[in-house]
Amino acid sequence: MRLNVNGETREVDVAPDMPLLWVLREELNLPGTRYGCGVAQCGACTVHIDGQAMRSCQMPVGDLEGAEITTVEGLGEAGTLHALQQAWITHQVAQCGYCQSGQIMQAADLLSTTPNPTDEDIDFAMSGNLCRCGTYPRIRAAIHAAARALEG
Known part of the structure; x- marks a missing residue:
């Protein structure tokens, strides 16, 4: 196929x-x-x-x-990170990193429909993505940073 x-x-x-x-x-x-x-x-x-x-x-x-x-x-363009991928690095989101690709893809879906999300929007959209390391505050900060980067 x-x-x-x-x-x-x-x-x-x-x-x-x-x-x-x-x-x-x-x-x-x-x-x-x-x-x-x-x-x-x-x-x-x-x-x-x-x-x-x-x-x-x-x-x-x-x-x-x-x-x-x-x-x-x-997700990004050839040779260029997507704004979310860069924000993940900048905000040092990953601890073990295992769940992070799924987190990034869920966040990209959120930003495609809600370009300037509130904390509540982020928490709701990301609630089905689990992080055993508990990096949720850094995930939220990175999503806000990516949203600002995508605006400008």
């Missing part, structure tokens, strides 16, 4: 019920999308499908032919 991943058409020969997460990681060598819980509850596997944040661990790849899939590797 053909998939549009990060703006490129990619062909994979996998069972249609294989979760997108494993296609990205094992077949397309895009390891930024992480396995967390496997039941779409933690957010570590968040990617964008047609511009919306979705959990890839429960998304059968057979349902995605023709969809535009964006992973954390495809």
